[in-house]
Amino acid sequence: MTKDIYHEAVKNALIKDGWIITADLYPLEYEDVELYADLAVEKFISETQKQRKIIIEIKSFISL
Numbered sequence: 685m686t687k688d689i690y691h692e693a694v695k696n697a698l699i700k701d702g703w704i705i706t707a708d709l710y711p712l713e714y715e716d717v718e719l720y721a722d723l724a725v726e727k728f729i730s731e732t733q734k735q736r737k738i739i740i741e742i743k744s745f746i747s748l
Contacts, residue, residue: 688742691722698740703727710739 695705707724723740 688722688744689746690744691742694740694742695723698723698725701727706737712739 703725710721710724726737
């Protein structure tokens with residue numbers, strides 16, 4: 685799969701902010717379709733909120 689032009693910049697910004705990259709292509713299944721999100725990340729926020737996990741899809745709308 686081709687990565688978006690901003691993929692590495694977004695990934696590096698998340699790492700600098702303390703997020704841990706758990707997948708650099710995250711598979712998702714919906715009914716009979718297999719999809720892929722760009723990143724899966726997690727971060728320990730605080731004692732009350734525990735750990736946050738998010739899936740990120742990166743898109744730019746630059747015409748080439």
